[in-house]
Amino acid sequence: MTNTSAGNTPKIVLITGTSSGIGLHAAVAAAQAGHTVVATMRNLEGQRALLDAADEAEVSLDIGRLDVTEAQSVTEVVAEIVARYGRLDAVVNNAGSGHLGTIENETIDQVRAVMEVNYFGVVAVTRAALPHLRTSHGRLITVTSVGGVIGQPFNEAYCAAKFAVEGFMESLAPVAGTAGVSVTVVEPGAVATSFVANVGFDPAATPTGGDPFAAGLAAYLARTGSSFAAAQSAESAGAVVAALLDGDPPPFxxxxxxxxxxxxxxxxxxxxxxxxxxxTGGWIA
Incomplete structure (x- = not known):
């Protein structure tokens, strides 16, 4: 059941990373607001939670596969949306992955992988979508993180990627604005999602003994655990994202x-x- 309110024009919206968390709830909330939502994810085997949430909310979603690290996947999905619906009004760059570690204990390839998903994936989707957003005078919304504003211990690669996204979008915003496209970055703090569980880090395998960073990492993990105990719900964060699709263009x-x-x-x-x-130094003292 949709509930488009007066003054809100239904839009064709592409959202990436919708298998769980903020992306899932943003997709459902956007559909409830009356928008046609193309909800994408890297692996369609993970769509069950999204389907269940859509059924519960009595909305329909157009669910498809999109891997933001695959150039062909990105271009094909954007082209398919325009072919099917005739336009693209908004994009929500939400796909991303967490990463925990410090540079002495990881490889350059690991750092590059973090950048591929969290930064270059956003750039690729943005590049493919912008010509269509110019035509529709649409909206480009990108979920970053408070970690895109404040660098955090043991998050060098992740925060670097999010800083890059914020710099990219802050630089793009006035340029896109000349063509009628609004650009917004959304900065969640601690959110109760599977994101943290998916950072690929095993606390049981925390280095000890000769590792000079072991004590700092233990302190960081303890502090992070307590902060996520009072985390914002993914549903409320997703609702904030979905609300940016309607009304006056949002701030940057x-x-x-x-x-x-x-x-x-x-x-x-x-x-x-x-x-x-x-x-941040107090987190690891």
Missing amino acids: RVQTSDAARRFVAVKLADLDGAAVQRL
């Missing part, structure tokens, strides 16, 4: 919770970087 930067706003505010008012270093 949007946080999904008061906690995220407080955290990001530390950086945005920190001209010499000292406040951020005090904050």
Whole structure:
């Protein structure tokens, strides 16, 4: 059952990374608002949770496969959407993956893999979609992270990718704006999803003994565990994302919770970087 409100024009919306978490709930909320949602994911074997959520909400979704790290997958999906529906009004870049580690203990290939998913995947989808968003005067919404504003211990590669996304979008926004396309980055803080469980890190295998970073990592994991105990729900974060599809064009930067706003505010008012270093350094002391 949809409930398009007066003043909201139904849109053709592409959302990446919808098998779980924020992407799943954003897709369902957007469909509830009356939009036609093309909900994509890397592996269609993981669509069961999305299908169940759509059934519960009594909405229909156009579910398809899209791997943001495969150029052909990206171009084909965007072309298929335009061929099927005649236009593309909005894109939500949500696909991404977590990563935990520090550079001395990982390979350059691991770092590159993080960048491929979290940064180059966003760039690829954006590049393919922009000509169609120009035609529709559409919206480009990208889910980044508070980790795209404040670098965090043992998250060098992940935060670097999210910083890159924020820099890319902040630079693109005025250019896209001249063609009638609004650009927004969405910065969640701690969200109760499977994202953390999927970072590919086994706490039981935490280096000890001769590893100079073992104590800091243990402290970081303890602090992170406590922060996620009070995490925002994925449903509420997804609702924030979906709401950006309607009404006046949103601002460039949007946080999904008061906690995220407080955290990001530390950086945005920190001209010499000292406040951020005090904050994050305390996590691993």
